[in-house]
Amino acid sequence: MAVAASYGDTRAATVGDYFALLKPRVMSLVIFTGLAGIVAAPGDIHPMVAFSALLCIAVGAGASGALNMAYDADIDRLMSRTKGRPIPQGAIAPGEALGFGWTLSVASVALMGLFVNLLAAALLAFTIFFYVGVYTLWLKRRTPQNIVIGGLSGALPPAIGWAAVTGDLSLAPVVLVAIIFLWTPPHFWALSLWRSDDYARAGVPMLPVVAGKPATRRQILAYTAALIPLGLVPAVIGLGGPLYLACASLIGFWFAVEAVAVFRERDEVKEPAAKRLFRVSLVYMFALFAALIAERLLHLAPVASWL
């Protein structure tokens, strides 16, 4: 069988393999930021409509992950980080993953349109298209700016959540999208600093492979310098309150300290600072959106009401 020949020994696919195809860790961040968009948006939404919106965001994100794994199966088996995925393991054939991914994509967009509203459905469709068509098929193997431009797809869930409640968009969701958009490059470039051999072996032109590690460290610092002030903007425009401001300031400062440490790092083998920055970037993202959610639920936002 061609698939078995390409991807080694085959084995029976388990439910867990199909779940892994949905990239559950990425999905959890997407659900979380989508929930923040729903909670932060002005207006009321029926709990079941909110649940449906989140479900569609989660399934759409998972479908994108499955399609990404199907189209990238050839390079996934070359990288130690991804060779344990279901397709390189021979559990699921790329064609099956494609069918699974496209079915879930169409279903998630259709259900979003039926149960929530057309703007949210259109944004979800655009997100899937951008991740699969623009990032995976076009940019990923062609340019070191792949994760910068492609990061837009991962940044859109708060806008989808917002649109699910209000039926339109405004400055506030755009700011949330911009925060995730600027957060993506330092997050992934930190990872690629200690995984650069992996990417080089697979022929993926990540920044450390193409431009070198010093250039990557400078870029991480530049994006961090833009991200930290932008992270404070929700408090300025009334979206976040004192808890958000405190989180964005303190963890933003921690993020900046780690970015400087990456810039000054000289251990190019173990890259301890890059590993720390990767972890801090995850904490930063979860803390910012958790603060937004908590404040809305506790009626603490906006900051102006405290002055």
Added chain:
Amino acid sequence: MAVTTMADDKLDPEKARRRRNVAIALALGALVVLFYIMSMVRVHP
């Protein structure tokens, strides 16, 4: 031998197929329930 290990369970194609079928049935059942509830929500908001 009657004793099986977790690795055997994971690789047993019959067992894996049965579990996939159960998962598909549960997902379709959940979809039906979701359609029913959302129809109620849209008709009687």
